[in-house]
Amino acid sequence: MSDAQLPIEAPLRQARFQDTGLRWGSRLADVVIRSIVPVVLALVAGGILLLALGVNPLTFYSDVWKYGVSDGNWQQSAVTMVPLLLIAVGLIVVFRANLWNLGYNGQFALAAAFVAGFGPSLVQDVPLWFAFVLLFLLAAAVGAGWAFVPGFLKARYGTNEIITTLMMSFIGIDLADYLIKGQFQDPAIQTPQTEAIPLDKLLPPIPGTSIDVSLLVAFTAVLVVHYVLTRTAFGLRLHVLGANPKAARHVGIKLPQLTIAAFVISGALIGMAAAAYVLSPFWGYVRADQIPTYGDSIIPFVFLARLNALAVVPFVAFYAVLSTGGDFAASQANLPTDFLLVLVGLILLFMTIIEYLGRRRELGGSYVPAGLRQSLRSPLRKPAEAEAE
């Protein structure tokens, strides 16, 4: 007889846990352990690494602070935050619904190429504010359109979105480069880049600062997304789909429409991030093969914030400071600027360790909701919800 007979139900294991007065306290501890500790540990480990490289970590980190926050440098960090925030909330919308949009780089690149391609003429032809509105809408439409394809395939055929979004991402990036080198190429110069929009035709600063107005767009997007996710029927449907896809089917949620909507909104927000990036006074153009891949750095923070649109703000701010100040600090210390990526990698590493320990000790909770984890583990399996339609 084999040992593999386990029909005994662990008696009422989860079923009888009662809410206790400790709950609030334990939730706070949970937040600290899961969200703050990996960041702190990464900074410590990064410091040890710096020591090994012969750099005084205290000097380095105080340089990060100096160049990222003090003396008005925080404004620079705030500008950096804008595309990051928009991408973050764009990812939160899909992740909440248990769907993986990993095509953010392609959506971003393609939207950026379109904004940079049409921007120079548009800002000349129509009133400037209207041009901005049109360009943001254009970017949103391009991002949404690029995300629609995997969303539709998922909704209609149950095609795994991890694979389709990733593939669409590569196509998007290459298409963006192709357009920049062709259609959108600035004829006046040799470098493969678009015509630069003149500085006075770029987004104006918020009065009294050097931060452009897109920060307001980003914060508005955060608030709207948070409101939609927590207070509206649409948000609840996303949540139900995310928490329990079988239940979503059971309660009569129209899964295909919801899936497509989630992807389209996500792509639109990521597209808007690209518009904010291109139209910020620092750029005004894009260069082929050099469109940033912000999404990759921001994903860990989305999960550290537990897919909460408000909670992601401080994490993005943290990353922006690290990014702005870190660049200067690294060059001061004669380190390559890639050191920042090392820190992000360390954060991921410590998240993984804490996740592992949490699972070993059965502490429950996870950075990645169960449904998302499931679809990651077996990406080629056709999900149950797709069979319904």
Next chain:
Amino acid sequence: MSPSPREGETVNDAPLVELVGISKAYPGVLANDDVTLSVRRGEVHCLLGENGAGKSTLIGILSGLVRPDSGRIRIDGRDVSIDSPRQALAHGIGTVYQHSTLIPELTVLENLMLGDTRSLRLDSAGAGKRLRELADQLAVEIDPHEKALDLALGRQQQVEIVKALWRGSRVLVLDEPTSMLTPQAFSELERVVVRLKEQGQGIIFITHKLHEALSLGDRISVLRQGRFVGELDKQQLESTSVDDLRSTIVRLMFGDEAPAAADAAELREDITQIEQEHDRRRAAVGETVLELDDVSVAGSGTEIGIEHVSLRLGLQEILGVAGVDGNGQQALAEVVAGQRHPTSGEIRFFDAPITRLSVHARQKLGLRYVTDDRLGEGTVPPLSVSLNLFLKRIGHRPFWKFGRLQKRLVDRKAGELVKEFDVRTPSISTRAGTLSGGNIQKVMLARELSFEPKVVIFNKPTYGLDLKTTTTVRNTIRELADGGGAALVISTDLDELIEICDRIAVISRGRLVGVVENGRGVAEEIGTLMVGAETMEAAA
């Protein structure tokens, strides 16, 4: 009964197996609290207790799946420890679990040889001989070369018993062996048990049904909330009248809560008693409210669909669907609810075709579905009780206005529902996943039975619930039907269907093989239908 001891064994009075002062705690629940239990040679010891009383944990401890926190296990009077199922077998304890452990694709003989690790080569001749020996011992006929999946449920169970006895077990543990056995299969099991007993086997028979314990037990022990609460020995069982026995046992099982559950089928001393009550109701059944006309649904994965199912449900009627789990019940429930689309056939609701309507549209019409998968499908565990009560109304006025949740209104209505359906929850904002199974079921009932339900499909509505909740659920179903609704009750528990249904349909391998009026002798009729379907399949 005094069987002669086997050769080489010392004659002593020590029980074959004795559990002494066993305790086992899981987070938040004490599953076994100082339980003592023993079984002697040639004795059937029935362990009675309702769901959640701690029976499964105790059996897990005995069979090496669960380690007790404290307590001793003695075999033939000697202390032993059982750390694995293998060790349990080595000590002569064979267990037949509630769910089949046979591998469907393998033949009977291959299944039996699976655990044989003594030599590299499979000794099929020897195994065949051993099978014949044991089959003779049980007086049953088992074809060694039939695949497990082709066996009828009763036969599968016999193979499981053979498997448990394979290495010469002297104690046989049967964990809820009767769920959805036909009456015929049950009497066959009864016969096997009696035969084993006569051969000196000690048998621990776990059940939550009183009539089984009364008909089989030489001794009956009762567990309640993890504690051993009482025992009736052979003498008491023989000298006391059935009515007195019943009331004693019901009191032991439920304590002060006995009156609340006392009418359930599980506690009848004889299931046929129920049948008279149905005459009253049958006259009331009215116009057709739900009709399936030649409906077929494709299966998904390993789960089978349904083929050419036609059935009719009348107003105020409770129609049961009996059958062994996994015979298309899921597909049937989901196609009526709209969660799956039929490949052919038509579904009508109050004479209007609804075959193409969405889940949502059907809900609005008053067609509701209480799923059997409470945590995996019926609720969203991390959401509050309040929101779970409104899952099927997301976005509807007046609870959502312009897409915005009207939290106060939802909470007020949720509070009313919680009260009406007696959901025991710390508050309406408690996460649904933290509630007990019974309370989650009540949340689902509250959701499906509010806002003008007309026809409700219940899929295994009382599975795993304690008897008090079971009784509540069954009463709710009756009230629905009496109050001008109708119910389609899918269950694997025949006694339950006989208790509440007006008619009972039998499903087997995705087909409806017959519909019978509830009444005297219905259990045998259903049994015949199920067996008939199985033999027909086997012949085909």
